[in-house]
Amino acid sequence: MNRKTLFLISLLLSGCLGSFSQTPQQWRDSLAVLNKQISITPYSSDLYLRKAAVNIELQQWDYALDTYNEILKKDPTNLAALYYRAFVNGKMRRYDLSASDYEKMLTFAPTNIEARLGLAYTYIKRGKPTDALDQYGLIIEQHPDSAVAYASRACLEEEMQRYDIALYDWEKAVELQPSNNDYIYSKASLLVKMNRKKEARECLEELVRRGVATGEIHSMLMQCK
DSSP states (O other), X not given: OOHHHHHHHHHHHTGGGOOOOOOHHHHHHHHHHHHHHHXXXXXXXXXXXXXXXXXHHXXXXXXXXXHHHHHHHHOTTOHHHHHHHHHHHHHTTOHHHHHHHXXXXXXXXXXXXXXXXXXXXXXXXXXXXXXXXXXXHHHHHHOTTOHHHHHHHHHHHHHTTOHHHHHHHHHHHHHHOTTOHHHHHHHHHHHXXXXXXXXXXXXXXXXXXXXXXXXXXXXXXXXXX
16 A cells, blocks of 8 residues: 555544544553443443543454444444444454445435545445545535545545546645645655656655655655656
């Protein structure tokens, strides 16, 4: 999987958690407190969701999955539990189950961008790039100002060697979020593939002006000679 895809997946699947920086031991301590609260408190979906979030931080996928299952038994329309159960199933490579939860969530919240991006990702992992492109098209129709949507589609189009269309989407992503250096680097990388080295170098020189260390993009600069 290429650098750009990894970046976008990380943004989608970890950025949504909104977690605080803690050590593994601090997370385990938090989990112990939550388990104790759950044992002495009447059922609270909030407590269960917080516990499952800590399970995710500790990469305890089975425990997180069991917790989301428990929540959804009591409240089948709990959108947070549906979303994160889909996320956990994805981490466990159960992409069909992950897709099913994203689809359920979208029946209740059809314009939810995170769920639709997640569903597109499951299509990619199941070897259905055309279906993934359809999802990205829906996202862009619903959220025309989403730089992440354009960038995600650009990643897939580039992997499918649809370079002209991918370049359009990278340019849209940069237009919508001009401060994002990753998007500019990704655009430069594609321009190199297209043998448009002068334009690629201009992108890289812009990154240098922004303070990106030359060493970080040295190999790309050399390809632009």
